[in-house]
Amino acid sequence: MEHTIIISSLTKKFGGLTAVDNLNIKVKKNTIFGLVGPDGAGKTTTMRILCSLLTPDSGTAEIGGYDILKESEEIKQHIGYMPQKFSLYGDLTVMENLEFYAEIYQVAKKEREKKIEYLLKFSNLSKHSYKLADQLSGGMKQKLALSCNLIHTPKYLLLDEPTIGVDPVARREFWKILFELKEGGTTIFVSTPYMDEAERCDEVGLMNNGRIIKTDTPANIINSFKPILCVVSENSHLARDISEREDCVLDSYLFGEELHIVADDNDNAMKCLMEKFETYNVKAAIKEVNPSLEDVFVNTIKSEKRK
Amino acid sequence: MEYAIEIENLTKIFDKFTAVNNVGFKVKKGDVFGFLGPNGSGKTTVIRMIMGLISPTSGTGKVLGYDITTDNEKIRSHIGYMSQKFSLYDDLTVDENLDFYAGVYCVPKGKIDKKKKEILEMADLIGKENMITSNLSGGWKQRLALGCSIIHEPEILLLDEPTGGVDPIARRQFWDVIYDLSKKGVTVLVTTHYMDEAEHCNSIGFLYYGNILSLDTPNAMKEKIIDGDIVEIKVNNTLKSIELLKEKCNVRDASVYGAGIHVMTKPGVNLIELKEYLIQNHINVISIKKVRPTLEDVFIFLVEKENKIKELDFRYEL
Numbered sequence: 250m251e252h253t254i255i256i257s258s259l260t261k262k263f264g265g266l267t268a269v270d271n272l273n274i275k276v277k278k279n280t281i282f283g284l285v286g287p288d289g290a291g292k293t294t295t296m297r298i299l300c301s302l303l304t305p306d307s308g309t310a311e312i313g314g315y316d317i318l319k320e321s322e323e324i325k326q327h328i329g330y331m332p333q334k335f336s337l338y339g340d341l342t343v344m345e346n347l348e349f350y351a352e353i354y355q356v357a358k359k360e361r362e363k364k365i366e367y368l369l370k371f372s373n374l375s376k377h378s379y380k381l382a383d384q385l386s387g388g389m390k391q392k393l394a395l396s397c398n399l400i401h402t403p404k405y406l407l408l409d410e411p412t413i414g415v416d417p418v419a420r421r422e423f424w425k426i427l428f429e430l431k432e433g434g435t436t437i438f439v440s441t442p443y444m445d446e447a448e449r450c451d452e453v454g455l456m457n458n459g460r461i462i463k464t465d466t467p468a469n470i471i472n473s474f475k476p477i478l479c480v481v482s483e484n485s486h487l488a489r490d491i492s493e494r495e496d497c498v499l500d501s502y503l504f505g506e507e508l509h510i511v512a513d514d515n516d517n518a519m520k521c522l523m524e525k526f527e528t529y530n531v532k533a534a535i536k537e538v539n540p541s542l543e544d545v546f547v548n549t550i551k552s553e554k555r556k
Numbered sequence: 557m558e559y560a561i562e563i564e565n566l567t568k569i570f571d572k573f574t575a576v577n578n579v580g581f582k583v584k585k586g587d588v589f590g591f592l593g594p595n596g597s598g599k600t601t602v603i604r605m606i607m608g609l610i611s612p613t614s615g616t617g618k619v620l621g622y623d624i625t626t627d628n629e630k631i632r633s634h635i636g637y638m639s640q641k642f643s644l645y646d647d648l649t650v651d652e653n654l655d656f657y658a659g660v661y662c663v664p665k666g667k668i669d670k671k672k673k674e675i676l677e678m679a680d681l682i683g684k685e686n687m688i689t690s691n692l693s694g695g696w697k698q699r700l701a702l703g704c705s706i707i708h709e710p711e712i713l714l715l716d717e718p719t720g721g722v723d724p725i726a727r728r729q730f731w732d733v734i735y736d737l738s739k740k741g742v743t744v745l746v747t748t749h750y751m752d753e754a755e756h757c758n759s760i761g762f763l764y765y766g767n768i769l770s771l772d773t774p775n776a777m778k779e780k781i782i783d784g785d786i787v788e789i790k791v792n793n794t795l796k797s798i799e800l801l802k803e804k805c806n807v808r809d810a811s812v813y814g815a816g817i818h819v820m821t822k823p824g825v826n827l828i829e830l831k832e833y834l835i836q837n838h839i840n841v842i843s844i845k846k847v848r849p850t851l852e853d854v855f856i857f858l859v860e861k862e863n864k865i866k867e868l869d870f871r872y873e874l
Contacts, residue, residue, distance in 0.1 A: 287723035288694035387595035414717075416594035416749040417852050418859050421811050428795045428812070442723040448815040467815055486735055502728055505755040505850070506774065547725055 253278040253436050254299070254405065258308035261294055268294040270459035271308070276438060276452070281431055283450030284440040287550060291459040292440040293333065296409045299438070300330045312405055326354075328405045329398030333413065337394055339383035343374055346382055346397055354401035368396040372426065388419025395426065406430065408439040412446065424449055444543035455546060457553055467542050474545045478515055480508040482526070482533030491529055497521045500551065504544070510535075511548055559618075560585045560712055560743035561606065566615035568601050568766075575601045577766040578615070583745060583759075588738050590757030591747040592851075594859065598766040599747040600640075603714050606745070607635060620711060633661075636710035640717045642701035646690035650681055653689055653704055661708035675703035678733055695726025702733060706742075713737065715746040719753060731756050751851040760851075762858055769858050778849050782857050784808060784823050787830065788847045790816040792840040800837050804830070809860060816843075818853060 254276035261269040269291045276282040284292050297303040299310055301321035310317045315324045337346055347365045356364060369375040372392040377385065382393060391411060412420045427437055447453050447467060454464040463470060482488045485508045492501040492510055497518040500511040512518035519535050526533045561583040568576040576598045583589040591599045604610045606619060608628020617624040619631045644653050654675065658668045676682050679699035692700065698718060706713060719727045731753065738744055754760050755774050762770040770777060791797045794817060801810035801819055808820040831844050
């Protein structure tokens with residue numbers, strides 16, 4: 250399979266802080282790659298380097314065969330970049346924002362009208378084209394920002410935490426659009442702190458302290474981790490307080506209404522916890538479950554911290 | 557049962573826009589109450605009225621027995637408030653921010669040091685006292701902002717979307733702190749649109765366009781609200797499957813959920829038939845099973861239902 254975004258030994262330091270540390274990533278053509286990591290992992294710095302907004306200290310990257318250091322102008326024509334803070338003009342209308350971006354990206358006059366109409370329809374904003382960008386809800390702003398970055402039909406889309414502060418309904422709609430773009434041939438590089446979004450990527454890279462800890466498909470990442478214990482009880486908080494004190498438990502954390510437990514020896518931990526729950530009169534059921542991507546993420550980062 | 561917050565028929569109209577419409581709810585002392593709703597649903601407006609920062613157009617409310625329209629000075633001294641944008645001074649150190657808030661809230665001099673130590677411990681910020689706030693990561697900043705808002709030992713804590721843009725690990729740590737406070741008897745009212753956070757709450761009010769659509773415990777919401785089944789399907793072609801599923805008559809809605817699809821169906825759906833239907837349309841079905849609705853499913857269900865009603869009203873008006 251052909252790779253179209255290739256990051257090789259990329260390093261960027263800010264003073265004493267190494268934000269990106271010898272980073273290597275390969276993204277296959279026509280896929281969605283998710284860069285997943287906690288705050289301060291170096292996700293945004295990586296994005297900015299890819300867009301040639303920052304110069305790396307060492308290493309390089311190429312997008313679609315163009316070198317980010319030597320051919321940044323060519324790259325800019327082929328990428329759409331959506332930063333965390335959408336760069337929209339609040340006092341322009343939806344239509345005017347799109348026209349503005351069409352101008353900046355030098356979209357041919359002939360194609361412009363058709364393209365704008367297509368994007369408005371595509372993002373479900375046709376009815377709102379006369380509204381000022383400031384008057385839009387968070388989800389609509391996000392879709393407008395995306396549309397503005399699609400005006401020049403880029404082959405590569407770089408999205409930096411695009412759905413922060415956007416509600417679940419709008420997030421689902423946004424991802425549907427990303428899937429459609431992928432089907433249309435776009436390669437998407439997206440960073441996110443949300444695991445449900447990471448699961449929708451074809452491949453994810455778990456990033457921490459400027460480095461990639463793991464790159465694989467979400468399914469493979471989950472399968473590489475051994476089963477964890479899931480406790481369902483009437484009082485998860487109390488169950489957690491009890492579990493935390495036990496030596497057989499490496500880690501325990503609330504996961505929605507469930508309590509998730511990581512242990513070296515699951516059978517032993519199950520036995521010892523059931524006894525304890527009985528002692529404290531907590532009604533609970535324990536079973537082994539496959540971890541979710543969020544479980545793997547939390548545990549991988551925590552075990553990195555312990556090192 | 558003693559209630560820390562009692563709100564009745566609260567309405568706020570800005571010009572012609574009804575931001576909050578006849579909202580009522582009660583929060584028991586020591587409970588964590590979650591206000592759930594999409595952007596622009598009126599969550600922040602309710603919080604501001606409770607704090608007495610804006611006065612309601614109509615309706616009443618009591619916080620710790622004080623009236624929200626007449627006794628707001630008294631209320632404020634018992635409230636800790638953390639806003640979406642943490643109000644920290646970026647160019648002050650962690651320690652200086654805590655000192656500043658201790659001063660603002662008139663914490664007695666003799667108590668400040670003890671209180672500061674407690675907060676640093678709770679927020680896992682020991683050793684970071686002399687760091688400049690702007691150098692802290694998102695999760696630390698968030699816990700410092702929380703610390704600053706509870707330095708005067710408030711009985712009620714109002715948190716307005718406290719975890720936007722914070723990673724899962726930091727969010728867990730934050731909720732551990734909230735849970736400890738609630739155990740000590742602090743009543744917490746938190747707004748969020750993250751469903752996993754709403755799970756931590758004792759009860760939830762679901763707000764949409766200023767109206768409370770549902771008010772219950774997270775578990776009861778999952779059991780009672782959706783009349784039908786949620787089917788989780790994993791396939792090789794998600795988008796095409798969603799389109800196909802939406803055409804089925806016993807399917808209410810289908811959308812992307814994590815790596816799979818969540819299908820909302822009418823009651824008593826036949827899984828074998830659904831699977832056959834997809835296979836006939838050349839979809840490779842990896843797995844199909846009924847699952848318990850998640851809060852996100854409930855959220856989507858309520859919003860779509862409300863939108864349909866609104867659409868009908870709109871057509872009727874035309």
